[in-house]
Amino acid sequence: MTSIIPASAHGAPGGGAAVAPRVRGGAPWSAFLLRRLGGVAVLVAVLVLMTFLIVRLVPGDPARNLVGLTASTEQLQAVRSQLGLEDSLGQQLVNYVGNLVSGGLGDSFVTSQPVSRLLGERLPVTAELAGLALAIVIVVGFPAGMGMAAWQHKRRVRWGDSAFTTVTSLGGAMPEYVTGTVLIYLFALKFDLLPAQGGAAPSEIILPALSVAFAPMAIFARLVRNETSAVLGKEYITTAVSKRLPSWRLYLTHVLPNVVTSTLTLGGLLLVALLGGTVITENVFNVPGIGTAVVNAILQSDYPVIQGIILVLGLLAIAITFAVDIVLGLVDPRTVSAVRSQ
């Protein structure tokens, strides 16, 4: 799943700080954390409400839909109570949240297994896939983008930029299911190097991870290229150049931190978008993760499983966003003190 990410982060905290207020003492960090944690609380609350509402918003009677028209009243009642649909809406919400707090996500309608067990089995596979994809995106995309910008800065090859832009636009427009199909055809069917079936084993995860990572990698490389060029044009880089530092030192201490800062804001969105890509890719390779589980659950109206998985996906996304914010605060001091002036 792609996300709408503008090509550049100017104006984000990476831009020039005008007259930032002077900060005294260590208060800004706690204010910063407090504000971010407040955001997390709101996000989690909305997420819980959203999953709660999934069952309640189903048109008609979800229980009746499930058991079918021919079922007996007892069967219907049983499903109703399993879904927690008997009480008033407020009471239902209280029960739902109460269950969540005690770790109860309910049982699957189809397999009657606890949802938590299903998650326990499938989440690690998804996490491995997403983690590997993320690693590929960063390990390939970051150096590629930064290297490109550095090379262009030094040499200014006229076709260089447009070639890079063309390649990354093409790559960035490849949906993961198309990439996956191509990869399966090439590596599994044509050359028989890797299995078409995905899984947790190293050989089974390579192709899915590549499919997830391919487009974001291109988008990320382009983003890093743009940000690096912008940083290289800044006056403080001229100051640093006047110190005649070895280039590794120039790039490591002066360019890198600022590129990381300006990349992270949008890169965070990209990371969150990786989750969507994972869900889709799992279905291409039939990976036994939560992405395949949720699709099956939706097709079978297995509401407890749907709720559980969406909750987990949401929490993951929130955790990523929070982590990105904290890292941003660590690398860019202005982010922290800006909280004050807001």
Added chain:
Amino acid sequence: MTTSKRRKPFALWLGAALLLALSVLAVVAPIIWGDSAAALSSEVRGGPSAEHLLGTDPLGRDVLDRTLVAARLTLAMAAVTTLIAVGGGIVLGATIVVAGRRVRGLGERLIDLMIAYPPIIVALSITAIFRPSVGSVVVAIGLAFVPQFARLTNTLASSVSSKDYVVVARLVGLRPTRLLFRHVIPNLAGPLLVLTSVGFASAIITLSGLSFIGLGVQEPSYDWGRLLAQALQDLGVNPIEAFGPGIAILITGLAAGLLGDGLNQFLDPRGPVRRRRRRRAATSGGADARTPHAALLAPAPDAVVSVRDLTIAASPESVGAPLVRGVSLDVRAGEILGIVGESGSGKSLTAMAIARLLAPGLHWSAETLSINGADVSDAREQTPVRLATDVGVVFQDPSSCFNPARHVGPQITEVARVHQGLSKRAANELAIERLREARVSSPEVRMRQYPHELSGGMRQRAMIAMALLTSPSLLIADEPTTALDVTVQADVLQLLHRISTTRNMAIVLISHDIKVVSTLCHRVCVMYAGRIVEELTVEDLREGRVCHPYTRALLDAAPRLEPSARQVPLIPLPGRPPQPDQPIVGCAFADRCPLVTDRCRQEDPALRALPRGGVAACHVSTGPLEDLLVTQ
């Protein structure tokens, strides 16, 4: 005045043409191929043949026809999705901007938060509620993208509505609605169009993705995503089946993306504008011959910096039309040399060339460029590391000269640590000493602060301390006071003066303000259109004994703080300096000069010693122009 033709980027053409073709296809395909796409045949999962170019599916239907027919459903879904996403986003984003201050703050924070949820979560939830179908998937993805579009619209709209021209239009008495329609919306239209095409690309890819995994279009309807999913099942038997729908999704996504990119480039005022390569007609007076100025200057063995015939061009092709033309100068120890001129006259380029800090991509050459007796005039050679300790540099804008992500201290000590191998402690002590010399209060504290925690004046002083760290023999200060308040400017000028006397240091001070150079410097070079047009002592400048009409004009245009100043009108300098892409024939100042003669327009005057004293590049002037008005 510059007129520039906007070039329509190739991406814009290609994207628009592809999308147009696709829309036509969407309309006509079901009419033409509708029947054949539904026709069953016995050729099940057949490979490509003359009859079925892309083979057949498990029921023997023609894949090519089915791909073409599916265009309508796929594109229609994407269009409606985009409408929901972009429309909803725009309405939400704009409402928040227009709403009262409190609603606005709350709304903006909420949108910021909502972006944290990946669209897939919203999409899955909605399909779970309404069961997978065309309608639910369209609504699902449309809604899932709303927060992102709302945020972008919001950012755009608030930046436009805080623009000065909107403020001024309100003062003129425009009603709010008129303001919205006349100033805000037209300036938003471009970016929003870009947004729409990007949204369309995302919609097509995401919709097909959901159909692909079975959560979108259901049998017997089909879109490209479903066709591709079927093809995946048959991949082992009939790989060609995947080709049609796969390519269709790619091309459509790409076309919309291209259109967006193209629009973006086209609408960006800084974007690629068709401009002829900067080329000045070859300067008469000969860029090839050694400029007389270099000959005029005696060799100066005691000079800290010696420059002869420095020429800088934007590209190798424009060496015949340079930005800086044959500049020669010397600065001795303890001397402050001022370079003054309007912006764009080449002052900064000259200074940066001396420090060997020209941006890569600029082409320069010099007959001599020596610092402390060491020759650094070979442009191809790696810059000698000793320039780091021999030359200190101070720039105009102290707010952007320090790396914002690092503490001030390590930045100041960096040169000593890297090049002189000083220990951290020794370097810190040295830095604190320099900060104190630059009159920075509580230097120990400043070392541990971030640049943004210092005031502007403090930052500039810290910058000077950093430049002084290794006791360089030359300090280059490019407009060091332009961004500062007058009170801070006065302090910094005095600081520079003290440095030059106590350290016997050579300083090159660049300023557009003739009052600043004549207050601080010992000797002044006046630059115009890339050349030095006059060189004079500060005594002559202060007394107004200037020989070049341009210098005279600079003096006459500068207001003075004197009781009588109100009664003496300033004399503005008409016109503008020649633009870099404008040919210069003869004296570059001819179009603005009150003394211009025919000769001036044909022949570029060389810098020469004038009969009645002074050194200037002028055909007419014979000595100090005490009073240009009378001469006129």
Added chain:
Amino acid sequence: MSPSEAAPVLRHQADGFALSAVGVSAGYGGGRRSRDVLHDIDLSVPAGQTLGIVGESGSGKSTLARALVGQLRPSAGKILLGDVEISALRGRRLRENRRRIQLIPQDPYASLDPRMTIRRALYEAIDPQGRRPAQAAARISELLATVSLDPDVASRYPHEFSGGQRQRIAIARALAVQPEVIIADEVTSALDSSVQAEVLNLLRSIQARTAITMLFITHDLSVANYMCDEVAVLYLGRLVEKGSSRLLFSPDHPYTRRLVDSIPNPRAGLSGLSAPEITGGEGADPANPPAGCAFHPRCPNGPRLRDDRERCITERPELLPRWDDTGDGDHRSAACHFPLSEVRAGLGD
């Protein structure tokens, strides 16, 4: 309206002021977070004259301009424009009266809508309701001629002009409204000094011809001296001195003195510049100024250098009328416990 409230209005009218601020405070941020950066400003601009507002960056000059044109609602005090209290108006009444006072913003690159031709921009200013397009053409040519631009340029877009030309267009637009008062906010600070003179002369000649009232904001005292009949000096959001612009040559307030001495004076060279100031007082926050006299941490006559001046820390000096020792008979006032004229008059050193 109670008599005490009416009093400033009456005085303002009786004395022929075109624009007055009475006890105006203003700031940014709403609700609990609001912070005043402008405190208790009293000033009046006599009709047909130019008042200069000078001060360092961050002293509140632009905030004052925004408050005076109604772009920013004062948190206290009132603003009188001719016979109306403009700060009390809202909606349509405000829109009608807004045309009487116009602003020329600092940045000529941001003050013109990039998508509007010069003609449309001027026409909008002449006739925002768009009722009489026919009559406007002649007026547009006339306006362009006033700012020495060729009438042919009307069909061009702002990006085709240089900074100085844009600033002249911005002036033409302000004139198009036929306001009683023009506020020029640092109109030349983005321009080269050679172009600056042109814009300054243009404004001076317009003022001489039309007797328009002008508020001229600048950080450059030599420009203020050239342009203004009167000046008011702003420090951290408060007026510290005001009076005839001749006061620049014998200021009463140490801050004005400091500003004056900071202007590079080629004739005097470096010795003309004031001694570097005691450091540590920079970067104060106008929303939270130092107690007593806000200038005291930087004042060369103040408590940091003289033990007997505790009063500067404990008590805020009022802006009081001063006698003028220059013999011009000018009126002036300063907010200082130890004004320099008293020092000159024999008290001091």
